[in-house]
Amino acid sequence: MNQTTSAVKPRVFSGIQPTGALHLGNYVGALSQWVAQQHERDSIFCVVDLHALTVPEEVDPARLRDQVRSAAAIYFAAGIDPESNVVFVQSAVREHTELTWxxxxxxxxxxxxxMTQFKAKSEGRESVGTGLLDYPVLMAADILLYDTVSVPVGEDQVQHIELTRDLAQRFNHLFGDVFVVPKAQVPAVGARIMGLDEPTAKMSKSVAVHRPGHxxxxxxxxxxxxxxxxSAVTDSGRELRFDHASPGVRNLLAIYxxxxxxxxxxxxxxxxxxxxxxxxxxVVEAVVSTLAPVQARYRDYMSDPAELDNLLAKGAERARGIADATMRRVRTAMGVG
Structure with missing residues (x-):
């Protein structure tokens, strides 16, 4: 399949795991970018709950369901329009797992x-599940299932998009022109907000659980x-310097x-x-003024779970229609189904 689609707007797929508290790095590197461009593109936004199962020993089923709803509420609260965009929960569309296989x-x-992230996450573990290794293939399925042209990601996810491209090209070579070959879209500013207490490492949901100032x-x-x-790490001096700013100062400047x-x-x-x-x-004033309206809208969505579930069900139905069409092409190409 060609990389151009019949739609006037290019299709974009984005997703965030529901586990852990969404933080400013998620907002700057993902949510705010999605909102800014949502009417320029044919956008599909997903709460990728299946990706949260790669370490089953850490899965709390009841909590995960709550986190999924909370993440969806934050999507909408941040400004994602459920009418103009497809917003859904990954596990509600079974074609994701079929295409992964x-x-x-x-x-x-x-x-x-x-994969760099597999090496980092498996380091020091006595036993590593297949899901952790296979995570990038599920991510590729998420993207390829919707004829995605562009994927907004942080710098740390570019390698996964390159793998997705490689898989699409390999599949097309073996079975015919089936998949669009997507490209990564990395925002120029704020693509990688760093930890406040460790400004040489990306701000992380998992790290924040153990280090509140992160x-x-x-x-x-x-x-x-x-x-x-x-409490954020800066320089040892008092006067703000721009020419030789430390990583901590550069991080605060990027946020601001x-x-x-x-x-x-x-x-x-x-x-x-x-x-x-x-x-x-x-920076405090800028962050507080940015988050206040998001938090107010979040409380509104969370106060009406039936309506939130209804929005997600409608989004899943729309996503399923696109995914089904893709899987028909895939099955035909491979001679199955």
């Missing part, structure tokens, strides 16, 4: 062992936001820039001669 059959094992969660109250930002939508030249002018304390206070 069929892609497994064309995936060289060595490709999976080379991340700013999207549902944090103003006092919690202030405590996290004011993306939330205020100001240029770096404007920010340098604003904080000329200022200290780190002034920058931190400004």
């Amino acid at each position: 069929l892609l497994n059959c064309v995936t060289p094992l060595g490709w999976l062992y080379r 991340a700013i969660n999207l549902l944090d109250d103003p006092a919690t936001v202030k405590k996290a930002v004011m 820039q993306v939330l205020t939508k100001r240029s770096m030249a404007e920010i340098e002018s604003e904080f000329a001669g200022a200290g780190y304390g002034q920058l931190k206070k400004a």
